[in-house]
Amino acid sequence: MQWAEQSESRRHRSRCRRRCRLPTGHPRMPRYQPARIEPKWQAWWDAHGTFATPRLPPPGAAKAYLLDMFPYPSGDGLHVGHPEGYTATDIVARFERMRGTAVMHPMGFDAFGLPAEEHAIRTGTPPRESTERNIATFRRQLKMLGFSYDWGRELATTDPEYVRWTQWIFLVLFDTWFDPERQQGRPIAELPIPPAITAAGEEAVARYRDEHRLAYQSEAPVNWCPALGTVLANEEVIGGVSERGGHPVVRIPLRQWMLRITAYADRLDRELDGLGWPESIKKLQRDWIGRSTGAEVDFFVPPAGADEPSAFEAWKRQRAETGYPATPAADVLRIYTTRPDTLYGVTCMVVAPEHPLLDRLTTPDQREAITAYCEAASRKSDLDRTDLAREKTGVFTGSHVIHPLTGAAVPVWVADYVLASYGTGAIMSVPAHDDRDFEFATTFGLEITTVIEPLDGNPVEGLFTGRGRAIASGPYTGLETAGFIERVAADLEAAGLGRPAVNYKLRDWLFSRQRFWGEPFPILHEVDDQDRPTGVVRPVAEAELPVPLPPLTDFKPGDTPDPPLSRAGHEWLFIERDGRRYRRETNTMPQWAGSCWYYLRFLDPGNTERFLDPEVEHAWMPVDLYVGGAEHAVLHLLYARFWHKVLHDRGHVSHPEPFGRLVNQGMILGEMEFTGYRAAGGGWISAEQRTEADTPVRLPAEQVEKQGEHFVLRDMPAIRVESRAYKMSKSRGNVVNPDEVVREFGADSLRLYEMFMGPLEATKPWSTTGVGGVRTFLDRCWRLVLDERADDLVLAPQVVDEPASDEQLRELHRMIDKVTRDIEALSFNTAIARMMEFVNFCTPLPRRPQALLEPFVTVLAPFAPHLAEELWEVLGKPAPVSLAPWPTVDEKWLRDETVEIPVQVQGKLRGRVVVPADADAAALQAAATTDPRIAELLTGRTIAKVVAVPGRMINFVLAKSEPQS
RNA sequence: GCCGGAGUGGCGGAAUGGCAGACGCGACGGAUUCAAAAUCCGUUGCCCGCAAGGGCGUGUGGGUUCAAGUCCCACCUCCGGCACCA
Known part of the structure; x- marks a missing residue:
């Protein structure tokens, strides 16, 4: 394995040396040398402002906003996955420019983030320093690839001017409440205050407003690891201990900033409809939002010692009069169900361990067991609690509630498979028709009552979760699921016992982090003369933005969940306004904040008056093409849409959606690998028989051949070998470095190769010989125009200034037509194949008319811009080809006789x-x-x-x- | 388990229901060369055949159609994502 890798890379290196070095004895022989021409044209474009974009599209011109997902500038530099999407948008940008479209094509850096902070903790270097260094590397690498960004618009989310407006948007969220009737965010000043609140005084009104803001504070349980001195994400907690170090983790409530994204759940779901996004991504978002419809139902909690039937009847009479209350009183257990048609099959109720009514429902003899159970549950992370493989656990509370329709007593259990954060935190358990309830009932020997039978009439033993027809369901018997649900929901509502309800899996967005390297919140907490918070919150005035990060030397987390910013000096931490003393908010925003609106700032990056000039916004938005990895299918794209909608509601942007068309580039895997397995004794073992004990060995391709369906060892055909490409990773050692590829083959080759590999959206393995293949094509393009045997850059002797033949024109126009249509369809691999065919057609021509070569070079320009500029110059045309008009197709040459x-x-x-x-x-x-x-x-x-x-x-x-x- | 996506030569991949394998890699042969590299030209799905030609071929099994890689049904495998949301 070792050996194979070494010999392979040695081969690449020697091939490169041959290619890149000037041929000995002919120092001026004009071979295609990307290392020479690429920097030359990059400098030329820079000096001439070739890709600078005007503030507004020229009158009458079409506009195209072509956007890449901006990178996090990691210390590892650019990965070959980055240029894949970047090249795709760059080709479109260059193509559209040549067609006369006004093109917005910017680039920047998503520069807040954990790695920089961890680096800072390790080395003591301020995160800003390492971040700036990494940005410099990324900028150099992006420029090296010849992307036609308007670098005058570059921004980093960490720029103080950018942070200023991120904080400003937070204040917009803070100043907004969601009006459910209009389904719209409105200024907090317009929030109607109930008379009772007004009567209670100014403080009550302020509290009421705070409770309705889109940015609000709440006590949320978090994973706190005392040993590591930090709060951990759910994914970082395994089996109740930290993934790193195995230290205990406790769930503690902590004051957190939340964003009320759930208010927009319905719009975020519905307004996906018109977007030009892949259906799979829309579906991921819909699933994440997780809209479900059903009903809420109240189960009566009989008071201790009362005559239950009469108390129940009295409660029902009262409900029939007053109707269904918006918030349940302590006399009911409220549940949410998507299947109210199974109400007659309820055999037990289950509440989450955190349910507020649990304490009241617990009988003295069960208290000890319940307390122990809840404590154990509180120590588990969400991840452990939702581990499907785990057996159901739970404890009986000792009490029961009354079924609103049947009047039957239903026992109440507590179990952690019921989540406090969804619905009402309590469910009705219908074991016959829900697999989780079935499992729970089976585990604890609870009753199972069948109330639905399949429509085909064949009774089902045990579990049946499908839709069907009701049996043994009182007045609803015989109804089918849909009709039952509709009727029972209406009946419950009329009786004040329930109502139709909608629920979302989406939760409000926990927006604060106990980290240093993020945007400080522009929020002040009033303190008394002992520096204790009074609970009064005040936004920092717009004119005082940005709130800068304090200078710190120690970024390490502390012993308490208190954020690093709380160790800032008093001069940063405390501030006086209007005669009152305030302490600054010390949490910071998560990394998502900056990426929620960068596409807006690109349009007007230098504006010091506002976050974005409405005239500019109106002219360029929405984004016409947004390309990036599918890993952002949910979070980034959902968060950005949410902010955009709030900005839209508040009149700051003119479109309800930011990204019109979205395309996900596929992942680039490492080179194809063959893996054989050696048994403990040293002999080969066939791949399908291998066990954990056998050692994988990487094999060179020469030792392997295909037999039928499988690859086998050439020398031992009985031994099967695995063949596949793996995700690039440092640990696997299959990472391809763009700098090296550019050094060996040139930037144009890298661009062209990544586009030629296959469809943009497909996952595809890297192949270094494949890069060599497109390099050969570029070499052939070069020789098509230039005389390689001359001493200077001169036209090849075959190039002539004479009219092209009909056959040649037919070939040319077909190529232009195909490439044009393929770029529009983002089908770059077939566009390149067509150009290759054209070059194959031209190469043997003894006389190559300029009229054939010039349009070809313009068509090549978006793909291999440096080479195209150089060829354009040699053909005697005025630079830059990057802004030359795209050739028009003459229909008459597309028709055959x-x-x-x-x-x-x-x-x-x-x-x-x-x-x-x-x-x-x-x-x-x-x-x-x-x-x-x-x-x-x-x-x-x-x-x-x-x-x-x-x-x-x-x-x-x-x-x-x-x-x- | 659920939801996506994909299975086509040795490999990456092309193919509005209408000539399967464009283009590239690799391999093989030739020209050039003292030799090699580079370059240029050619061959390259499998089987039978000297050839002309024929047969078989797009994960598997069915179906629709004059015609299926493409449409429909069932299944298998791989990749990715989600995962007790009542």
Whole structure:
């Protein structure tokens, strides 16, 4: 394995050396040397401002906003996955520019983030320093690839001016409440205050407002690891201990900033409809939002010692009068269900361990068990609690509630498979028709009552979760699921016992982090003379933004969940305004904040008056094409849409959605690998028989061959070998470095290769010989125009200034037509294939008319811009080809005079005939039947039918005949 | 378990229901060269055949159609995502 890798890379290196070095003895021989021409043209574009974008599109011009997901500038530098999407948008940007479209094509850096902070903790270097260093590397690498960004618009989310407006948007969220009736965010000043609140005084009004803001504070349980001194994400907690170090983790409530994204759940779901996004991504978002419809139902909690039937009847009478209350009082257990048609199958209730009513429902003899159970549950992370493989656990509370329709007593249990954060934190358990309830009931030997049977009438033993027809359901017996749900929900509502309800899996967005390297919140907490918070919160005035990060030297987390910013000096931490003393908010925003609106700031990056000029916004938005990895299918794209909608509601942007068309580039895997397995004894073992004990060994391709379905060892065909490509990773050692590829093959080759690998959206393995293949193509382009044997850059002797032939023009215009359509469809691999065919066509020509080469170079320009500029110059055309007009296709060259038509007999290809392009069905048939082979096949047979598609094919269908003996 | 996506030569991949394998890699042969590299030209799905030609071929099994890689049904495998949301 070692050996194979070494020999391979040695081969690459030696090939590179041959290619890149000037040929000895002919120092001026003008070979294609990307290392020379690429920096030259990058500097030229820079100096001439070739890609600078005006503030507004010129009057009358179409606009195109072509956006890449901006990178996090990691210390590892650019990965070959980055240029894949970047090249795609760059080709479109360059193409659109050449067509006269006003193009917005910016780039920046998503520069807040954990790695920089961890680096800072390790080394003591301020995160800003390492971040700036990494940005410099990324910028150099992006420029090296010749992307046509307007670098004048570059921004980093960490720029103080950018942070200023991120904080400003937070204040917009803070100043907004969601009006459910209008389904719209509105200024907090317009929030109607109930008279009772007004009467209670100014403080009550302030509290009421705070409770309705889109940015609000709440006590949320978090994973706190005392040993590590930090709060951990759910994914970082395994089995109740920290993934790193195995330290205990406790769930503690902590004051957190939340964003009320759930208010927009419905719009975020519905407004996906019109977007030009992949259906799979829309579905991911819909699933994440997780809208479900059903009903809420109240189960009566009988007061201790009361006569239950009469208390229940009294409660029902009261409910019939007052109706269903918006918030449940302590006399009911409220549940949410998507299947109210199974109400008659309820055999038990289950509440989450955190349910507020649990304490009241617990009887003295069960208290000890319940307390122990809840404590154990509180120590588990969400991840442990939702581990499906785990057996159901739970404890009986000792008490019961009354079923609102049947009046039956239903026992109440507590179990952690019920989540406090969804619905009402309590469920009705219907074991016969829900698999989780079934499992729970089976574990604890609870009753199972069947109330639904399948529509086909065959009764089902045990669990049936499908829709069907109700049985043993009182007045609803015989109804089908949909009708039952509709009717029972209406009946419950009329009786004040329940109502139709909608629920979302989406939770409000926990927006604060106990980290240093993020945007400080522009929020002040009032403190008393002992520095204790009074609970009054005040936003920092807009004019005082940005709130900068304090200078710190120690970024380490502390012993308490207190954020690093709380260790800032007093001069940062405390501030006086209007005679009151305030302490700054010390949490910071998560990394998502900056990426929620960068696409807006690109349009107006230098604006010091506002976050974005409305005139500019109106002219460029929405984004016409957004390309990036599918890993952002949910979070980034959902968060950005949410912010955008709030900004829209508040009148700051003119479109409800930011990204019109979205495309996900596929992942680039490492090179294909063959893996054999050695058993403990040293002998080979076939891949399908291997066990954990066998050692994987990477094999060179020469030792492997394909036999039937599988790859086997060439020398031992009984031994199967695995063949696949893996995700690039440092630990696997299969990471391809763009710097090295550019050094060996050139930036144009890297760009072209990544586009030629396959469809943009497909996952595809890297192949270094494949890069060599496109490099060969570029070499051929070079030689098509230039004389490699001359001493200077001069045209090849075959290049002539004479008119192109009809055949050549036909070839040229077809190529232009295909490439144009393929760019529009983002089908770059086939566009490149077509250009290759064109070069293959031109190479053997003894005389190559300039009229053929010049349009070709313009078409090549979006793909291999540096080479195209150089060829353009040698052809004597004024630079830059990057802004030359895209060649127009002359339709007349797309039409053929004659076409070759396949002739089928009984659906099988039996010959071809050449006919005029406009030959109709009759002419086709006449031509086909004169072909001797076809005529012979038709002799003595009856033609039952002739299917002739003019310009396409002809098929003779024969009548059935007796088999000849 | 659920939801996506994909299965086509040795490999990456092309193919509005109408000539399967464009283009590239690799391999093989030739020209050039003292030799090699580079370059240029050619061959390359499998099987039978000297050839002309024929047969078979797009994960598997069915179906629709004059015609299926493409449409429909069932299944298998791989990749990715989600995962007790009542």
